[in-house]
Amino acid sequence: MRENPRLDELIDLAFAVCDGAATDEQIGLIEEIISGDPSARLRYLQCLELHLEMDRLGSADSDEAAERPGVAGAGIQDSLPGIGCIIAPGNAESFPLPPADPDAPPVVNLSVPSKFAHSFAGGWAFSYAVATVFMCLLLLGFWAYKLPSDRGSSIASNENSRRSTTSGEEPIHDRPTPIFVGRVTGIAAAKWSDEPNYIAPIGYRVALGRQYKLKSGLMEITYDSGAKVILEGPCSYEVDSTAGGYLALGKLTAKVERGEGGEERGENRRMKDEGGRPNADSLATSHQPLATNPSPLSPLPSPLFTVRTPTAIVTDLGTEFGVEVNEDGDTTSHVFVGSVRVQASDGTGSAQGNLATASTGVVLRANESARLKKDAASGESRIVTGAESVAPPKFARRMREPPKRLDMLDIVAGGDGTGNRRERGIDPTTGRQDTWPLADTRKSNNDYHTVPWNRFIDGVFVPYIPTVKTPIVQIDSAGHIYKDFCAEKIIGGRHIINKPNGKTIGGIWVRAAEIDSRDSLSNTSCWIYNIDDDRQYTPAGRGLLGMHANAGITFDLEAVRKAFEEVRPTRFHATAGLAKGPKKYEDAVGSADLWIFIDGRLVWNRICVRNVDGPLDVDVALGPNNRFLTVVSTQRLDGNAYDWLVLGDPVLETTPIESK
Amino acid sequence: MSQSNPDEFVALYTRFERKLYRYVASLLAHPQEAEDVLQETARVLWQKFDQYRRGEPFLTWACGIARYEVLNHCRRERTRRKYFRPAIIEMLADTRRDNDQLLDAQSRWLKECVEKLAAGDRALIERRYADGQSLADLAAEVGRTPNATYKSMQRIRRTLLHCVDDGLKTEGWK
Numbered sequence: 001m002r003e004n005p006r007l008d009e010l011i012d013l014a015f016a017v018c019d020g021a022a023t024d025e026q027i028g029l030i031e032e033i034i035s036g037d038p039s040a041r042l043r044y045l046q047c048l049e050l051h052l053e054m055d056r057l058g059s060a061d062s063d064e065a066a067e068r069p070g071v072a073g074a075g076i077q078d079s080l081p082g083i084g085c086i087i088a089p090g091n092a093e094s095f096p097l098p099p100a101d102p103d104a105p106p107v108v109n110l111s112v113p114s115k116f117a118h119s120f121a122g123g124w125a126f127s128y129a130v131a132t133v134f135m136c137l138l139l140l141g142f143w144a145y146k147l148p149s150d151r152g153s154s155i156a157s158n159e160n161s162r163r164s165t166t167s168g169e170e171p172i173h174d175r176p177t178p179i180f181v182g183r184v185t186g187i188a189a190a191k192w193s194d195e196p197n198y199i200a201p202i203g204y205r206v207a208l209g210r211q212y213k214l215k216s217g218l219m220e221i222t223y224d225s226g227a228k229v230i231l232e233g234p235c236s237y238e239v240d241s242t243a244g245g246y247l248a249l250g251k252l253t254a255k256v257e258r259g260e261g262g263e264e265r266g267e268n269r270r271m272k273d274e275g276g277r278p279n280a281d282s283l284a285t286s287h288q289p290l291a292t293n294p295s296p297l298s299p300l301p302s303p304l305f306t307v308r309t310p311t312a313i314v315t316d317l318g319t320e321f322g323v324e325v326n327e328d329g330d331t332t333s334h335v336f337v338g339s340v341r342v343q344a345s346d347g348t349g350s351a352q353g354n355l356a357t358a359s360t361g362v363v364l365r366a367n368e369s370a371r372l373k374k375d376a377a378s379g380e381s382r383i384v385t386g387a388e389s390v391a392p393p394k395f396a397r398r399m400r401e402p403p404k405r406l407d408m409l410d411i412v413a414g415g416d417g418t419g420n421r422r423e424r425g426i427d428p429t430t431g432r433q434d435t436w437p438l439a440d441t442r443k444s445n446n447d448y449h450t451v452p453w454n455r456f457i458d459g460v461f462v463p464y465i466p467t468v469k470t471p472i473v474q475i476d477s478a479g480h481i482y483k484d485f486c487a488e489k490i491i492g493g494r495h496i497i498n499k500p501n502g503k504t505i506g507g508i509w510v511r512a513a514e515i516d517s518r519d520s521l522s523n524t525s526c527w528i529y530n531i532d533d534d535r536q537y538t539p540a541g542r543g544l545l546g547m548h549a550n551a552g553i554t555f556d557l558e559a560v561r562k563a564f565e566e567v568r569p570t571r572f573h574a575t576a577g578l579a580k581g582p583k584k585y586e587d588a589v590g591s592a593d594l595w596i597f598i599d600g601r602l603v604w605n606r607i608c609v610r611n612v613d614g615p616l617d618v619d620v621a622l623g624p625n626n627r628f629l630t631v632v633s634t635q636r637l638d639g640n641a642y643d644w645l646v647l648g649d650p651v652l653e654t655t656p657i658e659s660k
Numbered sequence: 661m662s663q664s665n666p667d668e669f670v671a672l673y674t675r676f677e678r679k680l681y682r683y684v685a686s687l688l689a690h691p692q693e694a695e696d697v698l699q700e701t702a703r704v705l706w707q708k709f710d711q712y713r714r715g716e717p718f719l720t721w722a723c724g725i726a727r728y729e730v731l732n733h734c735r736r737e738r739t740r741r742k743y744f745r746p747a748i749i750e751m752l753a754d755t756r757r758d759n760d761q762l763l764d765a766q767s768r769w770l771k772e773c774v775e776k777l778a779a780g781d782r783a784l785i786e787r788r789y790a791d792g793q794s795l796a797d798l799a800a801e802v803g804r805t806p807n808a809t810y811k812s813m814q815r816i817r818r819t820l821l822h823c824v825d826d827g828l829k830t831e832g833w834k
Contacts, residue, residue, distance in 0.1 A: 011818060011821065012814060015813075015814055015817055017689060017690070017691065018691060019795060019810075019813075020690060020691070020692050022689065022690075024741075024742040027689045027742050027743070027744065028742070030689070030744075031744060031745060031748050034748065034751070034752070035747075035748060035751065038755060041751055041752055041755040042755055042759055042762075044752070045686055045752065045755060045756055045759065045763065046763070046766060046821065046824075047817075047821065048685065048686040048691065049682065049686065049763045049766055049767065050766070050770060050817060050820060050821055050824065051691075051817070052681075052682045052685055052686070052691070053766070053767045053770050054770070054774075054785065054788075054789045054820075055789055056678065420735075420736060421732065422735065423735075423746075453708075453711060516738075516745075
């Protein structure tokens with residue numbers, strides 16, 4: 001069969017994409033072929049689909065298996081995205097037939113009938129029978145060999161998770177019901193250990209006995225008690241109790257906040273798991289030995305958070321501290337806040353009995369360190385403090401560096417201020433997200449519209465004052481109002497009062513500083529993509545917030561503080577101005593007023609901003625308890641034509657908050 | 661973080677994860693990056709799960725967010741390598757949405773078409789896909805040049821594509 005020559009070429013190009021071999025020129029060529037031809041687009045997608053389907057057939061996985069209840073299984077129920085990584089379906093782990101020797105790794109031998117052959121050999125009855133048996137075995141293999149108790153289907157970034165491995169795990173029905181003691185609450189650039197027998201975790205729930213081996217990156221575990229541990233790769237950490245773990249190698253930082261009475265604080269401290277069974281918390285608080293505790297190193301449960309290492313026992317006394325274990329097993333502890341007790345360990349998790357400090361150890365307070373060195377002769381650990389101790393290593397106390405500034409363009413576009421989202425907006429007449437820049441006239445009835453889809457935006461509005469007798473405009477959800485948006489002028493001896501007319505052009509829109517000329521956005525008629533002097537408003541190259549008069553937007557500073565507990569916004573900074581561009585009516589001159597409020601109080605404004613005024617520096621201080629930051633553009637007496645008000649590079653500058 | 665029921669989310673997500681992956685991969689000029697995009701998509705889906713209206717097709721809702729994440733990914737990474745322009749991605753997404761049933765039908769026919777392949781071709785394609793071997797490794801194993809192996813692979817995939825076309829025609833697809 002001969003294709004149209006263009007489509008024929010497209011097929012080769014599409015398969016090059018599939019193989020990851022497409023050059024920039026080839027990608028450009030694909031764009032050229034498919035941009036104006038719907039049938040070419042479909043052909044391209046068919047090629048991609050063929051490739052992806054082949055990948056799926058090759059993975060010996062199936063939609064049917066994935067969709068069948070009981071196959072998804074408990075492991076999948078334990079998984080949540082956003083915490084780990086997704087295993088791509090096309091490259092997902094294969095679930096081999098159970099080998100005769102359960103300890104032997106599965107082997108795919110091409111000399112025997114393959115996965116493809118299973119479903120294709122013989123007549124229909126034979127095929128059906130084989131497929132049925134194959135599916136049963138497949139499901140059995142999946143269930144019995146590939147789902148450790150706390151694994152889910154799709155979460156975790158893991159190089160070796162793509163491998164087929166059984167690692168000799170006992171069948172699931174022989175294992176005790178998993179007891180979950182916490183959750184993985186953050187992963188940053190984590191790579192799991194390459195050790196062949198190590199199966200990386202996938203689920204977000206942390207089971208007692210689970211070992212976390214990081215090659216690099218960070219991972220945060222939040223125990224049900226509220227204690228948080230940040231593991232820093234390379235490290236090996238086993239969750240061996242409800243209140244602590246065994247650090248065999250590497251670094252961790254633990255943060256344990258205490259309520260009154262010395263109890264660990266945890267909002268989600270639970271006594272039962274989802275199935276109604278008593279969980280590890282309930283067992284720990286009753287001080288019963290954990291029958292399912294898999295670690296021989298784990299001591300009896302203790303209400304105090306404890307990190308055990310080959311040479312030390314570090315017990316929290318209400319604090320934030322770091323522990324590092326080097327390859328010799330030597331342990332360095334450092335306290336950031338509060339205090340810990342450090343005891344020498346005999347290597348089994350129990351305190352050494354023959355040292356003077358064994359029973360009580362030493363108590364370290366803020367900024368103090370201690371090192372536990374194993375004595376080469378006796379094999380026992382010795383506590384070294386003070387001048388003898390080495391300088392404490394650097395510990396990762398946070399999963400991410402606190403942002404020095406938050407990009408308000410990213411926030412308006414739906415991000416959290418740390419990203420680079422652009423080309424999105426908010427409709428000030430509804431509060432909904434705008435996904436395409438339109439230069440349409442929008443009218444509002446002066447309502448304040450909350451923006452529930454964006455946690456950092458309190459609301460938006462279009463000022464509308466139909467009569468000077470009711471000049472009230474609500475500017476935040478707390479009900480703050482402003483009454484002086486009206487502009488007044490004497491023309492021909494008459495007082496003319498121009499009131500914001502409840503109309504605006506387009507949405508409150510976020511635009512990148514640089515627009516790729518190939519980008520379809522560069523061809524829109526929307527005013528913000530047709531500015532001649534845009535660069536003078538974007539000295540930092542971030543982008544523009546377009547607020548054609550009349551429009552207002554209120555940022556929720558409290559939400560920002562909640563999201564970034566390590567910092568607080570202290571300044572709002574932007575470069576404002578009235579942009580210019582091609583005009584249909586050359587004589588028309590735009591001019592607008594810019595208003596900035598904090599909690600309903602006017603803190604900055606410029607009346608009659610014109611293009612000739614050039615860029616204006618906007619710099620507003622923000623207090624620690626300020627809740628709302630409102631930015632408003634309103635028309636001048638000349639109406640709102642060409643009132644192209646922009647805020648370039650708007651940011652919230654932040655200041656770190658010291659740990660309590 | 662969403663206050664929704666995680667079990668409900670996980671059930672829905674795992675059911676449609678494969679389709680979502682294919683959707684994402686087909687919009688990227690580098691399908692190998694689909695994993696990254698899917699990961700971010702999953703995170704956003706969970707964050708926004710409160711906004712998902714029960715009773716509406718989950719996949720449609722999820723694809724809407726995935727499309728946005730693909731655009732974001734391309735925008736973010738475009739200084740590093742070339743991607744499809746946003747307008748092209750939008751076109752592909754629309755085409756995919758409009759031809760969802762046809763692409764599903766193609767998947768069904770593909771199994772039969774693999775069966776019809778000559779034994780040697782089937783072995784080659786099994787090695788490529790079932791074993792996940794790169795073309796270079798495959799070439800070394802079968803004792804051919806990478807270029808020759810690549811051409812063989814292209815030929816086999818074309819054969820499959822045309823076989824699938826024939827099957828689709830019998831079902832009335834044009």
